[in-house]
Amino acid sequence: MSLQSTVAEVLDREHVFSFMTPQSTAKLNVDKNVLLYLEGISVSFDGFKAINDLNLYINDGELRCIIGPNGAGKTTMMDIITGKTRPDTGAAWFGQTINLLDMDEPAIAQAGIGRKFQKPTVFEFLTVFENLELAMAGDRAVLKILGARINGEQRDRLDEVLELIGLKELPHMRAGSLSHGQKQWLEIGMLLMQQPRLLLVDEPVAGMTHQEMDRTAELLTSLAGKHSVVVVEHDMDFVRSLAGKDRTVTVLHQGSVLAEGRMEQVQNNRKVVEVYLGE
């Protein structure tokens, strides 16, 4: 550590000294009611600051919508939370005890963070049932999955999710032959099988009809409470219907939080209007 950074750390009044920050442990602890902490995160690609001093807190059981124009850093933020991208600076904690920056993608997924991609990615060669089976929470060690069988309880859970995502009639259909909307739903179903504490959902209604959108909104709202859900979305109508009157909406712009609050407040925020309407 250079002298300069040592001095900078000693003089930093926003954080405790690094030797005093708790080491990460495997057990999730949310007794302060905050599930995800992102603090002072910055990341740049070839000099371009994709994320710039981002601070974001997600409460346990909350449904949070994140909106922002293209290039605001929404997907990069998800990449950081799920371990795909390492930030240059900052801290990311899952609960009070799990340091996400120490972990890789599988470890983060097993700790309880599930992610749905922008483009629906299901395993096209496998059937709907097999897709859900692979997503099912459980031990992922090679030898364990070699001998794994589905027991009655898991079978019930699979049927339940199949019903929920409206694919009950098609369990043995190749996922590749599903329609776009059905693939989106299957991927949401796979997330549910993982039973994550935190769901990151990237543009879930892209390519959906209005009916499907309504059902998706309904499903996501019903998940909040048991899980925390973070939805990244472009479609303002959908966000409005998700956020309702009293949920928090966060607006990202150029890699940091521009505004945060209820939908109504955010919509009337001058800065937000400027960014969106280009005044």
Next chain:
Amino acid sequence: MFLWRIMKDDRGGQILLALLAASIVLVPILNGLPSDSALHLPTYTVTLIGKYLTLALLAVAVDLVWGYLGILTLGHGAFFALGGYAMGMYLMRQIGDRGVYGNPELPDFMVFLNWQELPWFWQGFDQFWFAAIMVMLVPGALAFVFGALAFRSRVSGVYLSIITQALTFALMLAFYRNEMGFGGNNGLTDFKDLLGFSLQSNSTRIGLFIASALALAFGYLLCRYLMQSRLGRVCVAVRDAESRARFMGYRVENVKLWIFTISAMIAGVAGALYVPQVGIINPNEFSPLNSIEVVVWVAVGGRATLYGAVVGALVINYAKSYFTAELPDVWLFALGGLFVLVTLLLPRGITGLLRSKEAV
């Protein structure tokens, strides 16, 4: 029953195993018929089929990693050759003092090079059990180290194919050197007997044929067992959407490492059965071209079916034997043409033709 459980959805595999069982019974009988009988099967042919079966086992090993896991390996010939060398070293030690120089301890090429004593890595190869372990251990260990380095650093796609080529090419150059102590460019040959049975005798050749058929059957069952389990479905998931599998919590690199290592061990066994039947192992077996040819067999037979790999290996090797004997100049064109045709017209290989009816 266990066998039933893993084979019940695999028509092609059932037919393959039935044919293998029938050949184990019929081949010795047909070979025993008087030589003027129309059904007589010459020993030469028996050995030829035995050789094809070992190549088919190699193709199954490649299908396991390429067809199901999407790792286009262009270096599996290296594991095959290493298994072959381990068997060759045992066969060399069995020659004893019957070599040209009559040295009871040292193989001929070492005497020729004026070596005074057996190098440390030749110790133990006078015991069959030791050689049998090495046949699997050496390719397995190499695959494990190679895979651990490559998969941990997430090398994949065409880059991985290139370094597997480099691996087998480097081994070929190394084995060409006399100082390596594996017989240089002549390799290991002039084998006399295996477990005390003369390699020239009819019964030994039939025994080797049966061993090859059994090895292919067991290798097939092992791969089938792996691939019909949830692990097999995870492999397909990794093949089709690797990052999705990772975000789902699967340690992709461990899955790849295990399957790659198992596949290398199967290839090693295939090599070990190949060597006594052809009577020689030399560094040409490491040639990058050989490994590419195996991939062509699998593609022609049909990827991700296992039995397709067997069909491809048998068809192409039979064609190769036929063309190189009848029309030697045409063979490479025929092979190239076949590959182009299959890629254009039969993306699922020969067996894909049969499966198209039952496809979903």
